[in-house]
Amino acid sequence: MTVTEFDSYRPPEPPRKRRRGGKGRRRGAGGADGSREMPMVPEPEFTSYYGRPVVKAPPWENPIAVYFVLGGVAGGSSLLALGAQLADLPELRRNSRISAVAAAGVGAIALVTDLGRPERFLNMLRTIKLTSPMSLGSWILAAFSTGAGVAAVSEVDRMTDCRAPLGPLRKVLRAAEHPAGVVAAVFAAPLAAYTAVLLSDTAVPTWNAAREDLPFVFVSSAALASGGLGIITTSVSQARPARALAVLGAAGDLVATQVMERRMDPVAAEPLHEGGPGQTLRWSRRLVAVGGLGALLGGGNRIVAAASGAALLAGSALTRFGVLHAGLNSAADPRYTIEPQKRRLAARRRAGITHDSITTAG
Amino acid sequence: MRQLTEAPDHIAHHEHPRKGFFTDTSICIGCKACEVACKEWNRNPHDSAFELLESSYDNTGSLGADTWRHVAFVEQSGQQIEQARESGRALVSLGMPGIGPPASRPSSAAPGIVPSDTASSDTTPPDTPEFRWLMSSDVCKHCTNAGCLDVCPTGALFRTEFGTVVVQDDVCNGCGTCVAGCPFGVIERRSDGIVAPKTERDFTPGEQAATRNVGVAQKCTLCYDRMVDDQTPACAQACPTTSIKYGDREEMVATARQRVAELQTQGMSEARLYGANDFDGVGGTGSVFLLLDEPEVYGLPPDPRVPTADLPQMFKRAGIAAAGMLAATAVAFVAGGRR
Numbered sequence: 001m002t003v004t005e006f007d008s009y010r011p012p013e014p015p016r017k018r019r020r021g022g023k024g025r026r027r028g029a030g031g032a033d034g035s036r037e038m039p040m041v042p043e044p045e046f047t048s049y050y051g052r053p054v055v056k057a058p059p060w061e062n063p064i065a066v067y068f069v070l071g072g073v074a075g076g077s078s079l080l081a082l083g084a085q086l087a088d089l090p091e092l093r094r095n096s097r098i099s100a101v102a103a104a105g106v107g108a109i110a111l112v113t114d115l116g117r118p119e120r121f122l123n124m125l126r127t128i129k130l131t132s133p134m135s136l137g138s139w140i141l142a143a144f145s146t147g148a149g150v151a152a153v154s155e156v157d158r159m160t161d162c163r164a165p166l167g168p169l170r171k172v173l174r175a176a177e178h179p180a181g182v183v184a185a186v187f188a189a190p191l192a193a194y195t196a197v198l199l200s201d202t203a204v205p206t207w208n209a210a211r212e213d214l215p216f217v218f219v220s221s222a223a224l225a226s227g228g229l230g231i232i233t234t235s236v237s238q239a240r241p242a243r244a245l246a247v248l249g250a251a252g253d254l255v256a257t258q259v260m261e262r263r264m265d266p267v268a269a270e271p272l273h274e275g276g277p278g279q280t281l282r283w284s285r286r287l288v289a290v291g292g293l294g295a296l297l298g299g300g301n302r303i304v305a306a307a308s309g310a311a312l313l314a315g316s317a318l319t320r321f322g323v324l325h326a327g328l329n330s331a332a333d334p335r336y337t338i339e340p341q342k343r344r345l346a347a348r349r350r351a352g353i354t355h356d357s358i359t360t361a362g
Numbered sequence: 363m364r365q366l367t368e369a370p371d372h373i374a375h376h377e378h379p380r381k382g383f384f385t386d387t388s389i390c391i392g393c394k395a396c397e398v399a400c401k402e403w404n405r406n407p408h409d410s411a412f413e414l415l416e417s418s419y420d421n422t423g424s425l426g427a428d429t430w431r432h433v434a435f436v437e438q439s440g441q442q443i444e445q446a447r448e449s450g451r452a453l454v455s456l457g458m459p460g461i462g463p464p465a466s467r468p469s470s471a472a473p474g475i476v477p478s479d480t481a482s483s484d485t486t487p488p489d490t491p492e493f494r495w496l497m498s499s500d501v502c503k504h505c506t507n508a509g510c511l512d513v514c515p516t517g518a519l520f521r522t523e524f525g526t527v528v529v530q531d532d533v534c535n536g537c538g539t540c541v542a543g544c545p546f547g548v549i550e551r552r553s554d555g556i557v558a559p560k561t562e563r564d565f566t567p568g569e570q571a572a573t574r575n576v577g578v579a580q581k582c583t584l585c586y587d588r589m590v591d592d593q594t595p596a597c598a599q600a601c602p603t604t605s606i607k608y609g610d611r612e613e614m615v616a617t618a619r620q621r622v623a624e625l626q627t628q629g630m631s632e633a634r635l636y637g638a639n640d641f642d643g644v645g646g647t648g649s650v651f652l653l654l655d656e657p658e659v660y661g662l663p664p665d666p667r668v669p670t671a672d673l674p675q676m677f678k679r680a681g682i683a684a685a686g687m688l689a690a691t692a693v694a695f696v697a698g699g700r701r
């Protein structure tokens with residue numbers, strides 16, 4: 001359609017990209033040979049504004065993933081600590097309490113460093129908002145850290161042979177440590193699970209599409225990581241519950257990841273398989289499987305147990321890094337936003353639901 | 363959903379009607395006066411080191427922390443125009459709300475003109491049948507159910523008495539949750555500010571003024587500071603073709619409906635509204651658009667949904683997962699408990 005002679009200098013027009021969902025490129029829904037009815041609404045096709053992203057990726061970088069890992073470790077460890085407190089396993093209790101508070105502390109620092117204005121981190125506790133997982137999470141973290149902190153201080157005091165000049169406060173501390181351990185344990189599972197909601201409650205296509213099952217992946221990952229840390233820090237005789245938790249977590253993680261990917265929108269799930277994040281997640285699965293097996297079979301040997309624990313911790317970390325970056329990638333490519341949305345819109349129209357489209361004829 | 367998420371009718375102030383924009387892209391000439399006026403009034407830094415994006419005449423790229431109005435330029439061939447018409451016709455034949463084919467609607471257009479359902483009719487100049495430019499000035503939608511506002515943990519984002527969504531610069535701690543929460547990719551954390559605008563009131567000539575609000579989420583305020591003085595937002599004020607209209611939201615939606623009916627009566631079956639439907643995934647937008655092609659052509663999401671709409675279900679799943687974690691720990695202690 002040359003209009004003027006100068007048009008010959010124009011770069012060739014990019015074709016309107018047409019990509020169908022899923023890997024298999026099926027032809028349009030029949031019609032040509034009359035064997036099937038022509039659909040009223042055409043199959044979705046993918047167009048974008050010069051390939052630019054539709055949604056924005058949040059400015060979350062690796063510190064956030066570190067926080068997710070450590071939040072999980074902290075939560076799982078304080079559950080182990082409570083169990084050990086009830087089952088009278090003092091070594092496991094001590095180590096788990098200290099792990100919990102250390103992980104929560106470092107995790108909170110990682111969280112703060114990812115803020116645009118770190119000096120305003122206390123604004124997180126300015127209000128309680130039920131619609132904001134970040135707000136609820138901050139309160140969960142605060143409550144958890146308080147409980148875990150008191151319990152850990154008491155352990156540290158015992159480890160240092162009560163040398164700190166606490167005076168009458170020591171009695172208070174001893175009285176408070178078990179209730180504090182319970183408080184920490186109450187907020188432990190929410191601490192491990194809310195981060196999944198934090199990711200899913202966004203417009204980032206991959207995270208949002210994983211909303212049904214991501215919490216299961218995250219709590220499993222937390223369980224296996226804290227179990228793994230437990231079998232590293234604690235002697236074999238007392239670490240058996242940690243071992244069991246690690247094995248259960250590893251099994252849960254492998255299953256939950258599979259289920260999640262199968263139930264997600266196939267296009268939105270793609271970033272979980274492709275590129276760096278895909279690689280990361282494949283390695284995380286391998287490490288979790290190896291670590292889980294190691295903990296199950298060789299957990300009676302301190303060396304094997306420690307190696308398995310390390311593999312599990314690394315696997316858990318890679319899961320969070322992989323999920324974080326897969327989501328960031330999915331936001332950067334308009335395809336992952338537009339294609340699933342067009343598909344669900346077309347499906348609703350086919351089902352006769354036409355009242356809820358943002359685009360209207362009038 | 364509507365119980366959990368915040369919406370303009372939840373607010374306590376009722377002395378002001380909800381304000382909004384109607385951006386009629388059919389008369390946008392792409393002059394970018396709105397972009398410039400917005401930057402000047404809000405003293406936003408420019409967004410890049412003057413790079414050329416090599417795509418049409420748009421070198422702004424997208425909305426962001428430093429760009430609160432963005433004019434999209436789309437060049438389209440005859441085939442794409444035909445596709446746009448087709449998709450517009452499909453909308454009409456679906457009987458989308460608004461309602462029914464344009465002829466049956468009381469409209470300002472001359473009655474009795476039956477919309478031609480073929481593409482035979484001509485479009486207005488300067489478009490030709492083979493080629494057209496789409497220009498559209500994009501802006502924050504000031505959603506009825508705003509994802510950004512719902513997920514903000516600090517309460518920095520709030521609903522004003524005009525029903526708009528605004529960030530309080532001195533409260534936001536830059537956590538970035540809102541960036542991910544917006545289904546339209548509007549809000550962003552300001553990071554760079556390579557060069558600051560030289561418009562600070564106390565600006566000393568020869569000196570570079572500091573960039574404001576670095577590290578804080580930034581987006582269109584619908585010129586809140588002007589609204590409280592009964593002024594029109596800077597972009598609408600500057601728009602030479604009245605493509606950007608400002609007023610009470612109800613009025614804007616009515617104007618939009620009238621205009622789209624008019625265009626359809628003139629045979630532009632590609633005309634459609636975006637955001638005028640209160641039943642859509644974000645409960646309708648405060649900024650309504652008239653588009654001449656599918657939304658994604660302009661970089662708008664085709665079926666946005668406020669993420670918090672699914673939050674109760676997400677909390678439920680997380681609750682089950684958390685219970686599972688407790689159960690697993692209990693099992694672990696039973697299985698491996700005693701020495």
Ligand code: SF4
Nearest residue numbers: 502503505509510544
């Ligand atoms: S368009 Fe995005 S930034 Fe604007 S109100 Fe809606 S959710 Fe918030």
Ligand code: SF4
Nearest residue numbers: 514534536537538540
């Ligand atoms: S970046 Fe600021 S405005 Fe956005 S969610 Fe965080 S605190 Fe709220």
